[in-house]
Amino acid sequence: MEVIKKVSPFLYLVAFYVSISFILRIILFFHPITQASFTWIDTLNLFIFGFLSDFFVFVLVSGFLWLYLILISNTKYFKPYGYIIFGLLVALLLYVSFGNTILNEYGSALPKIATAFISIKAILFGLLLFLPKYRNQIRYWLFSFVIFLYVVLILQNGISEYFFWNEFGVKYNFIAVNYLVYTNEVIGNIMQSYPVIPLFSALFICAGLVTYFIVKKSKNYIESIPSFVQKIKISGIYLLFFALSLLAIPALSTKENSQNMFANELQANGLYKFYVAFMKSELDYFKFYRTVPNSEAFAQLKQQISSISGESTWRKIKNEAPENHKNVVLITIESYSAEFMKMYGNEKNITPFLDSLATKSLVFTNLYAVGNRTVRGLEAVTLCFPPTPGESVIKRKDNKNKFSTGTLFKQKGYTVKFMYGGDSFFDNMGDFFSGNGYEIVDKKTFEPNEITFANIWGVCDEDMYNKAIKEMNKEAAANKPFFNHIMTVSNHRPFTYPNGKIDIPGDAKSRDGGVKYTDYSLKKFFEMAKRQPWFTNTVFVIIADHCASSAGKTELPADKYRIPAMIYSPELVEPRKYTNLMSQIDIMPTVFGLLNFDYQSKFFGQNVLKPDYKPRALIATYQDLGLIKDNVLTIISPKKTVKQFRLTLKPNQKVASDFQIFYDQIPLTKERTDLVNETISYYQTASDMLKKKKYQKIN
Structure with a gap:
């Protein structure tokens, strides 16, 4: 009792x-x-x-x-235990407040939260320790x-x-x-x-x-x-x-x-x-979004991808020229907005190398990221698949044996690797990529002497690129073509990197510094790569995973999804600008087209260099799913709601017409039903294929 x-x-x-x-x-x-x-x-x-x-x-x-x-209890306040505990709390508070802890490495509000919590704990313990007469009252409150x-x-x-x-x-x-x-x-x-x-x-x-x-x-x-x-x-x-x-x-x-x-x-x-x-991490599309009969959705999708048939995106891709099995290096850059680059109007000169490389590359000037998280960008370039409601496929349980870029390269005899300077356990990346046939090269595979600088996210980009060069030299020695997907980490909060590399100190924790160091590291990578025998036989694909920020005045602010992308390969691709509207999911099918690959495809992404490509871009959050087409942004959302906005350019006189980013998003007074149906077709068919496991790899 x-x-x-x-x-x-x-x-x-x-x-x-x-x-x-x-x-x-x-x-x-x-x-x-x-x-x-x-x-x-x-x-x-x-x-x-x-x-x-x-x-x-x-x-x-x-x-x-x-x-x-x-x-x-009262016993913990007895001498000497109470004084020892209080001393430890004070020491911990001083360490967190003034020491270089893992919390400081991450930055943001974490150090302040930890300091506040430990301060409160220390103060309360001190009051209960030094004011025994008031202990009962303090404890009561x-x-x-x-x-x-x-x-x-x-x-x-x-x-x-x-x-x-x-x-x-x-x-x-x-x-x-x-x-x-x-x-x-x-x-x-x-x-x-x-x-x-x-x-x-x-x-x-x-x-x-x-x-x-x-x-x-x-x-x-x-x-x-x-x-x-x-x-x-x-x-x-x-x-x-x-x-x-x-x-x-x-x-x-x-x-x-x-x-x-x-x-x-x-x-x-x-x-x-x-x-x-x-x-x-899932949200049932068919329960919360506007739908049409599946047959109608796929029929609508066929108007955009003419070679598909039935309730699937399966089709044969055939090229007239012989296949070209060049090596492919795909670099996805962390949090890299288009507006960081000079060609898009930035005047801070924080991307000098990438601006220079763009003049020697096939540059996609009007490309949009599908989402605002790294896993969305990785999903887009790996599965070439629209973002579906909820979390990225990468973070779901059913994320293995999908039809992917890695799958296709393996079918063509390539060595396939995912390289990441951090721990691939983060965001479930290791589970996803290994489950789809990629060999993982992450921080755990680095020898101590291969790490010159690291923060909470992983090794600096220079260390990652040095490791990548070593791996590529091994792969080239095996006389097999390689596909390596490199994910950078340095352009992420806390934006720390080795000092003495650029004119912004590495401990300044500056966004501009993170961008400029990322650009500097890319330059160093290409300087090393050019000295390797495999360089001239390699296609380099550079693209951001998402923008640095996603906040805006509307559900899907278009300028917060515009990212840089380019393909550099002097032996294969002539420098030029591709100005048509396109999506992040299109970049790798376009690469396959440049290599003249013949293959069976399930990709929603398309080779944008083909004459039958119809310009459009897909952008989304976890629940708002958008389509940009004909200067109209259509957004479908839960509760089966639809919004449409006319995108009206806000011209920047200092920027060339191909690199304009900013638009006013003015609500349409009359619904564009054709665009609503097209938006539904992309997201409903993608959700259907995932749900029915129709996006698995072709054996």
């Missing part, structure tokens, strides 16, 4: 959480958007299984509460704050689930995960759409009243701190329920098997749905 009293904070909070969840289910059950009739079995299941899911989910999320309560925090989060989650249902008619899915990525935009939307001040005022008042009740009923925990034996018993009970919850929650989710989709959603626990969405 004494132990039961000691777990009263858990009992009251779990009772509050399941009560809020129960009330929320009733509200959503009768919500106007819940347009379904429920059988008595569906109704019984959604409340019984829903209650069990809520209980077990709270057991897991109360882990922080358990840890906080178990660590409450800390206990009240922890309970208040849990109550606020429970209420906040309930309100969030209601508004999410109000908008989408489901519990949390990948859109909710996406909202965490676009925090600024989401907060701005909430501020404009809802009465935030009255809503949060009511929330905090309710949270205060509930906290007062729970603290009053459970404050005996801190007034009479459990003994060590009692804490062992409490921990034993909690850990037992924790283990049971880990088994029960997935099992209960399998009970969401009604033919009534609303019943399944109401039965589900929102927090667990959020977790699943985060891990699964």
Whole structure:
């Protein structure tokens, strides 16, 4: 009985959480958007299984509460332990504040967050250590704050689930995960759409009243701190329920098997749905976006890619000239906006080498990245495939044995490698590329003497290129053509690189410095490459993975997707500008065309040098899917919404007409139905092929 009293904070909070969840289910059950009739079995299941899911989910999320309560004691403040612990906290604070930690390497707000957290911890510990007379009062207010925090989060989650249902008619899915990525935009939307001040005022008042009740009923925990034996018993009970919850929650989710989709959603626990969405990284196109019959979607796609037939993108690519098995080196540059380059109007001279190389290359002046994350860029140049709702294919479970550029090169007898200066475990790159036939060369493969500089993201670009040259020399010695895909890392926050290389110090953590060092490293790479016997027999493809920033005034600001791209091969490609609109997914099919490859293709990307290519570009976030064509941007979004904007050039008199980037995006007054249908055709067919596993490699 004494132990039961000691777990009263858990009992009251779990009772509050399941009560809020129960009330929320009733509200959503009768919500106007819940347009379904429920059988008595569906109704019984959604409340019984829903209650069990809520209980077990709270057991897991109360882990922080358990840890906080178990660590409450007086003994740690006794001499000399209290002074030792306090000294260690102060030392840690000084180290994080003034030392060069891994947090400083990453940059951004992490060092400030860590400093603030450790400062608060040290101050509170110091107060409890040096003010023993006030220890009980301080502990009481800390206990009240922890309970208040849990109550606020429970209420906040309930309100969030209601508004999410109000908008989408489901519990949390990948859109909710996406909202965490676009925090600024989401907060701005909430501020404009809802009465935030009255809503949060009511929330905090309710949270205060509930906290007062729970603290009053459970404050005996801190007034009479459990003994060590009692804490062992409490921990034993909690850990037992924790283990049971880990088994029960997935099992209960399998009970969401009604033919009534609303019943399944109401039965589900929102927090667990959020977790699943985060891990699964997918958003069902056919549930949330405007669709047409699949046959119509593929028929529409055939108007853009004339050689496909049926409900597939399979087709034969045939060239009249003999195949040319030159080596291919694809370099995707981290966060490299077109506007960094002089030819696009930049006056800072931070890309002198790339500007020079562009004059000797086939330059694609009007190319758009498909997304705003590295994995989207890698997906585009590897799978030549439109971005689909949710996360990139690279980060999904079903990411192996796809039809890819690596697959095609292997069929042609090439050695295929992915080279990355960081740990390829990041963003699931290693799993994806190795699962699609690439050999991985990443930081783990470097010898200590091959690393001259590294930060949180990996070795500097110079070290990566030095390693790449060594690998290519080995490959050339084997008398096999090679395809090497190199992903750079230096142009990424914290923008640190070796000092003494360029006129911007490497420890200045400057974006311009990151860009200029990236350009400098490229120059060094080409200087080394030109001295190798395989150089003249190699095609170099240089393209950014995405722009440096994606924020703008609209859902898809076109200028935030414009990236540089070029193909350099003096023996194969004459320098010129290709000015037609094109997508990142087209770059490698164009390379295959220059090499006169004959092959069976599933690529959505096309050889833009062919006369039947119809200019267009695909750009997207995790949920907004866009098509640029005829100076119109069409965006399809969840809730089956469509927006269209006329792209009106904002001319820069200092920039040549082929390199203009900035446009006003003016809403169309009359819908271009043809462009809406074309947009749907790209994204619906891509989603269909992934869902039905029709984009696997051809054996």
